[in-house]
Amino acid sequence: MAILVTGGAGYIGSHTVVELLAAGYEVVIADNFYNSSPKVLDRLKTITGVDVPFVECDVCDKDQVENLFSAHPEIDAVIHFAAYKAVGESVEKPLDYYENNIGGAMTILQAMKRHGVKNFVFSSSATVYGDPETVPCTEDSPANGATNPYGWTKVMQEQILRDLCVSDKKMNVAILRYFNPIGAHPSGLIGEDPNGIPNNLLPYIAQAAIGKYPAVRVFGTDYPTPDGTGVRDYIHVVDLAKGHVAAVKKLFTKCGLVTYNLGTGNGYSVLQVIKAYEKAIGRELEKNYLPRRAGDIAENYADPRKAREELGWTAQYTIDDMCAHSWNWQSNNPNGYKE
Ligand code: UFG
Numbered sequence: 001m002a003i004l005v006t007g008g009a010g011y012i013g014s015h016t017v018v019e020l021l022a023a024g025y026e027v028v029i030a031d032n033f034y035n036s037s038p039k040v041l042d043r044l045k046t047i048t049g050v051d052v053p054f055v056e057c058d059v060c061d062k063d064q065v066e067n068l069f070s071a072h073p074e075i076d077a078v079i080h081f082a083a084y085k086a087v088g089e090s091v092e093k094p095l096d097y098y099e100n101n102i103g104g105a106m107t108i109l110q111a112m113k114r115h116g117v118k119n120f121v122f123s124s125s126a127t128v129y130g131d132p133e134t135v136p137c138t139e140d141s142p143a144n145g146a147t148n149p150y151g152w153t154k155v156m157q158e159q160i161l162r163d164l165c166v167s168d169k170k171m172n173v174a175i176l177r178y179f180n181p182i183g184a185h186p187s188g189l190i191g192e193d194p195n196g197i198p199n200n201l202l203p204y205i206a207q208a209a210i211g212k213y214p215a216v217r218v219f220g221t222d223y224p225t226p227d228g229t230g231v232r233d234y235i236h237v238v239d240l241a242k243g244h245v246a247a248v249k250k251l252f253t254k255c256g257l258v259t260y261n262l263g264t265g266n267g268y269s270v271l272q273v274i275k276a277y278e279k280a281i282g283r284e285l286e287k288n289y290l291p292r293r294a295g296d297i298a299e300n301y302a303d304p305r306k307a308r309e310e311l312g313w314t315a316q317y318t319i320d321d322m323c324a325h326s327w328n329w330q331s332n333n334p335n336g337y338k339e
Helices: 011-022 039-048 062-071 087-092 094-114 149-167 201-209 237-251 270-281 305-311 319-332
Strands: 002-006 026-031 054-056 075-080 119-125 172-178 180-182 216-219 234-236 257-262 287-290
Touching (some): 011 039, 011 237, 075 237, 087 094, 087 149, 094 119, 119 149, 149 172, 149 257, 172 237, 180 237, 201 319, 234 237, 237 257, 237 305
Parallel strands (some): 002 026, 075 119, 119 172, 216 287
């Protein structure tokens, strides 16, 4: 019995591998290092003491995926992380996003069908809630509101999975809607290492703190929020990873299709996050106040009760932990994995 983790060298994938091993699961990692580094595999070994079986594989390549499943008949569940995830890039290259994200999932699901693998965890996103009419979002909030091609790939894949589960009553699928994952493993050995200029708030703050940028950017100060800056539900990546372990356990109860928000239930503004980061590094950061970023919403945070009640999972780490661990990773690895 083993869990295949596609994108297992990536940011969320690597943290999930650590927690799966800690929970006693056998793991197989598949990754093509499109947005990750082979160094992650060494770091995982240092953290866990386990040499995790690894297959270099593009999830869109049918032959490679077939070979992967044939070589590892012990796989009986898949956590599918491997996908493109940059919102702005998806607007520039919609076809690449639909092809890679939907095509990759289809290739994996077809191989699972051929090999009789019935358990699947899908990386969805709070982006499926679009600009929510009310917060917090529950799993029953309308989830067809994507505002960019990346988001639509998540909405569409959720629908594909619902259709699949109608057709095959033996399939067990956990759709996990992530809010804003940040932070890093407390060891400082694995963390987020974006290519180029970071799009997301936390890696940008971390790289400004290390001196790569003169100031942090605050996109919009006139939102209808307490301090005028955008509010999100930031969740420690280790808590998120543990949510996947809880979801895998749920699949093995033969639950059919289930959908969960993975968030803390707390919203923090951009300025509150910057303040927490300043506390972690022990000094103030320069701020560059800019207009709103196109496509951003004012506020989004999760109602995480369903995951608590049905998975027995709740996020444990605070915003201060998230910032301290992010800084521990960034200061120990100023260039990420690219030394
Ligand atoms: N922000 C800044 N400065 C920055 C970057 C971001 O002020 O340098 C602000 C944004 O305007 C927003 C908040 O910080 O108010 C969070 O922005 P992120 O880019 O970190 O995250 P988003 O909420 O925009 O998007 C994230 C993921 C998406 C996912 C979405 C789900 O990047 O993949 O959450 O809600 F779809």
